[in-house]
Amino acid sequence: PGNDFLGWLDLPEQMLSQVDAIAARANEIRANSDVLICIGIGGSYLGSKAAIEFLSPAFEAQRKPLVVFCGHQVSSDALGDLLDFIADKDVSVNVISKSGTTTEPGIAFRVIREFMEKKYGRSGAAARITATTDPASGALRKLATAEGYATFPIPEDVGGRFSVLTAVGLLPIAVAGVDIRELVQGAIDAKKFTSGSDLSTNIAARYAVARNILFRQGKVMEVLASFQPQIHFVGEWWKQLAGESEGKDRTGIFPATLDYTTDLHSLGQWMQEGSRTVFETFILFNKTRRSITIPSFADDGDGMNYLAGKDFEFVNDKAFKGTLLAHLDGGVPCSVIRVEDRSAAALGQLFYFFEKTIAISGYLLRVNPFDQPGVEAYKKNMFALLGKAGTEKQGEVLKKRLMDLGI
């Protein structure tokens, strides 16, 4: 089941012929924009967000252009802050949707399109909008053709959560200044250690088998724990990849993330001594970009002169090793994933590794890892409550239920 959605398997090789066109469009946007607004939800948001956070400096003022995201929720306060923020800036837009009819990005794009057409005129706005959408059909494809937006295709055989290495992810990532050829090449290189049936060389299969065994032993949650804040949104991307692929038929590991050492002072207590229903996967860098040395102070009031002259990452490494041993002693099964560095190539490897792992993991659970039937449930109810044409009867039923619940 799901074998019509295996396009991601050989996607990296296929994308090599498209990266120059994507990078060229990104360079146009970089040249004339302070801000790129990406409008998309789920797989049309998390992959590029993850890559940009992984590869960029921490502060908004350090990113030029700044890539911001909207249309992945419906908060009026958040959208209002964005409209204030871009009022006096030069803006480009990347609207990302296979169909063009998903509610959240759809209504956000209406607001942003109105803003752009007021600011730049209709044709000026059109020159600054790029649509990433179905190659042939759908509402957004039609609109892009009518208005003359630049477009990039979403392959038909690649699901949203596997789409980071299509134009969906690559255009915003390139706008953030990343060498996307290097990112794609990393994914290609990952095939070396994620292929074949030998668990001693295929580390994706090995990880998938370990996850499945642990889940069968009652470990219903997996915590992906990093010691670097730059990895946080890779974790969010992984949560969709894992949760949406495996969480069906009343089964599936619950994926959660923790940012250490921050969360050792939050959920660390639970991890150490709480319900033994969890296993943990550490994700580490072999190398960081910076080195910061701990200074010495003559007073040594804090008693930390024994660390003076050491690098922060020396401490971070001991924090990891101390945590690993502590959690093993606490009864938490642990795995370790090592990422070479904060490079596009290493991230490309990581993306592909996780995709392969989760696909195998889903099949080991005997679910279809490539569908997401449950995502429709809230949408159907929402449409009926919004009064969409043809849903009136269902709307009445739901309103009655809400009244009975006192909501």
Add this chain to the structure above:
Amino acid sequence: PGNDFLGWLDLPEQMLSQVDAIAARANEIRANSDVLICIGIGGSYLGSKAAIEFLSPAFEAQRKPLVVFCGHQVSSDALGDLLDFIADKDVSVNVISKSGTTTEPGIAFRVIREFMEKKYGRSGAAARITATTDPASGALRKLATAEGYATFPIPEDVGGRFSVLTAVGLLPIAVAGVDIRELVQGAIDAKKFTSGSDLSTNIAARYAVARNILFRQGKVMEVLASFQPQIHFVGEWWKQLAGESEGKDRTGIFPATLDYTTDLHSLGQWMQEGSRTVFETFILFNKTRRSITIPSFADDGDGMNYLAGKDFEFVNDKAFKGTLLAHLDGGVPCSVIRVEDRSAAALGQLFYFFEKTIAISGYLLRVNPFDQPGVEAYKKNMFALLGKAGTEKQGEVLKKRLMDLGI
């Protein structure tokens, strides 16, 4: 057990006499600083971070001064970005630690102190540093006295995760421009609906009882789900509050958060159809600050003109209601918490409500909700691996174990 840590119960009333002094110091910082660096971890970080994200506009450039956090992790890349960011800015510092000897904030403060003394000279730096620490003893208290830092006390009978309404939280929150008297008054007002033994009027007790019943039925995880990104870090604060209070003695609900509708396109599939080991608590605003209307377009290619003229929050409300019914149908027990608005008063109520809930909840689990013995485990290992004096033997044992693990 733990009844020597009940100071948070009547803390809000007691803080009324301190808010003016805290606000006065905050105003000095606001007058001469582009950036306030808060150095703290766990409860010395999450409360103020939660409040500032809840009450502030979304973008860094929209916050003056910008309150940033460090010393809650050990990443050299993150600290390096911060040093770049503040190089040409006017900076004040709030170092927050009961003892002054916690590793993460300790080493971060060494770097920031060096930066401040280079930039402003030793006495100039001292005038810009505020220490929030033990009222009488400890390394940070001693240093503050020696250097002449302004100080605020951390009450002895209030644990870290219950300290947001002490100076620990209130000073950074005030620097962000919040009326902290209103915040504290909100917490006082929350006593009205969180006291007494009648579950029909004490909603904290009612929520605690519900959580306990669900946990006994095998719902080992609670998801706190919001429809507003401003609530995200209240969820992070709550995760420490709940997880550290309850996760011990091999029991305790695992607290997780989801940001809807974003995560309906991520973990929504798992929530709808995955392992039935979860219950869900929705957290909503009755009122937002902004109203954004969905525009009409003549082409109506996306078919969303039926929503034209409606507010985003009209859609968001239907998304919530649709999700609630869908998850109930999917076998997820659900609760709803309504917060009046994005005001300091409403947030003060929310903080107090959660504190009371989790305290009761911990006692229902028959654990001490006010200790955190498990947090020491990684620290002990880390000290031994760092080579701290007196831990050499343990260090050798741990190094051997790591070698055997191939780490």
